[in-house]
Every structure is written in C-alpha cells, then in structure tokens.
Amino acid sequence: MKQIYCEECSCSIDSKDDLIIASRFFIPVAYHRACYAEVLKGLKTFFVDNVPINGAAATLTSFFSVIIWALFMLTSMEYKILWTILFLTLPIYRLLAWYLFERHVPDEKSEEFINKM
Numbered sequence: 292m293k294q295i296y297c298e299e300c301s302c303s304i305d306s307k308d309d310l311i312i313a314s315r316f317f318i319p320v321a322y323h324r325a326c327y328a329e330v331l332k333g334l335k336t337f338f339v340d341n342v343p344i345n346g347a348a349a350t351l352t353s354f355f356s357v358i359i360w361a362l363f364m365l366t367s368m369e370y371k372i373l374w375t376i377l378f379l380t381l382p383i384y385r386l387l388a389w390y391l392f393e394r395h396v397p398d399e400k401s402e403e404f405i406n407k408m
C-alpha cells in the first residue's frame with residue numbers, strides 16, 4: 292500500500308478520518324485534518340480551496356452532477372460537450388482525489404475489524 296504524506300508537515304497520513312484532500316491551483320493535495328486547518332488560517336488560504344474534495348458536500352454534489360448530466364444527455368440534442376464539461380468536471384476531480392489519495396489510506400473501521408480477528 293502506497294504511503295500518503297501531508298503537504299504541510301510531510302508526515303504520513305494513517306487514517307481516512309485524518310485525511311483532507313484540497314485543491315491547490317486545481318491540483319489535489321493531501322493534508323492532515325489539523326494541518327489543513329492551519330493552512331486555512333494562514334496566508335496559503337489564497338492558494339488552497341477551502342472546500343475539501345473528499346468532504347460530504349463535494350461527494351453529494353458530484354453524485355447529483357452525474358444525474359443532471361445524464362438527464363441533459365437524454366433530453367438535449369445540442370451542446371453535449373458543454374454540458375459534459377460543466378457537469379462532469381467535479382465528479383472526475385472527486386474520482387481523481389479518491390484514486391490518488393483516498394484508496395491508499397486505511398479506513399479506521401477496517402483496521403479495528405482486522406485487530407478483532
């Protein structure tokens with residue numbers, strides 16, 4: 292399993308609960324929860340987006356974007372490329388964040404489960 296390191300303190304991130312993925316100039320970067328809070332307080336907040344990509348809001352928005360995109364694809368004959376770019380940017384970005392970071396960081400629940408066995 293690939294080790295994920297915090298962009299701020301360079302220590303490894305060992306739990307999904309502690310992982311925050313934010314975008315910096317449209318590039319997803321990983322932070323500890325506490326380090327992300329520090330980044331938002333400091334001057335770097337101008338460069339780092341204040342909505343985590345792996346948060347519930349982004350996941351929910353991605354889900355509904357895909358549904359709306361599918362409806363547009365079924366009904367609209369024109370501007371299909373425009374609707375695709377408009378509605379699928381966030382879901383693809385969310386998927387990229389999962390692929391690059393989230394899948395490598397163990398879930399705390401699964402670790403507890405392994406310890407019980």
Ligand SMILES: [Zn+2]
Pocket residue numbers: 297298299300301302322323326
């Ligand atoms: Zn950190």
